[in-house]
Amino acid sequence: MTATDVVHVALVDDHHLFREGLAAILGARPQIRVVTHGARPSDVLDSAEAAAVDVLLLDVELDGPPARTTIASLRRTRPDIAIVVLTMHRDAVLRRTLLTAGAADFVTKTTPSGELVDRIVRAAAGRSSARPTPPTDPLLSDRELEVLRLVMRAHTNAEIAADLGIAVGTVKRHIYNVFRKLEVGSRVAAITAARRLGLVD
Structure with a gap:
């Protein structure tokens, strides 16, 4: 990916108003194009626009499988998509777990929009440094x-x-x-x- 490439983004969050607001904010940036958004991963991944997605912004608390399961599944089925977790939770254990599962980055919803755009671009380019070393043992016995x-x-x-x-x-x-x-x-x-x-x- 070059500096002039546009990053195609999909948003998954169960709050419709938040999705629309974030889509408007990101869509105003020349380096970002929001191609689809929905309340569940299947809403965006089963859509006609799914093939174009470079980065998936994923909320943690959604109906259906936990985020860790969704991320691990996507790393197997769509390794071309970088997953950026966007959550209200400042949780170090959650961060480590989801990065270990395959998320490219973990961003809180208090992050300024300019920084979020930078991190989306970095994730799309495969330059995120957020991924920890995977643990050899499960979190709990x-x-x-x-x-x-x-x-x-x-x-x-x-x-x-x-x-x-x-x-x-x-x-x-x-x-x-x-x-x-x-x-x-x-x-x-x-x-x-x-x-x-x-x-x-």
């Missing part, structure tokens, strides 16, 4: 996920211990590890973060 799912069902530590046949102290250690890995401080925050990351339903 199978046992930590088991414990977290029981936490989601409002089980106490004693009930979790009885269900899994482990000591209460072991349950506490698993919950501590979940909090540490998700960078949260409460059970509610852990559940919210895990759902956002697509770790649990």
Whole structure:
């Protein structure tokens, strides 16, 4: 891609007014052309304009599969599209997870429009430096996920211990590890973060 190329962008966000506003802002820039937008990835990827898309701006909280799953799938089926996550969440764990899944960049919705345009252009050119080194292990272990799912069902530590046949102290250690890995401080925050990351339903 040369400096004179126009980047063809698709927007995926479930807030129609936000999509229209962002499309207008980006469309006013000579280096950007918004070719389609929709509430779900399928709305734009199944459209006639999908073949022209260079960059997909993707919100995190959408109906359907979690963003991590969508990104990983697109990296396999449409490796020609650079995915830029555009979200209201300032979440370091979410950022690392989605970049590891294959997103080219992770941008918050408080970012000035000029910077967003620059990052879209960089992503389209394959020059984004946002991607971390992929981890060799899953974020949460199978046992930590088991414990977290029981936490989601409002089980106490004693009930979790009885269900899994482990000591209460072991349950506490698993919950501590979940909090540490998700960078949260409460059970509610852990559940919210895990759902956002697509770790649990």
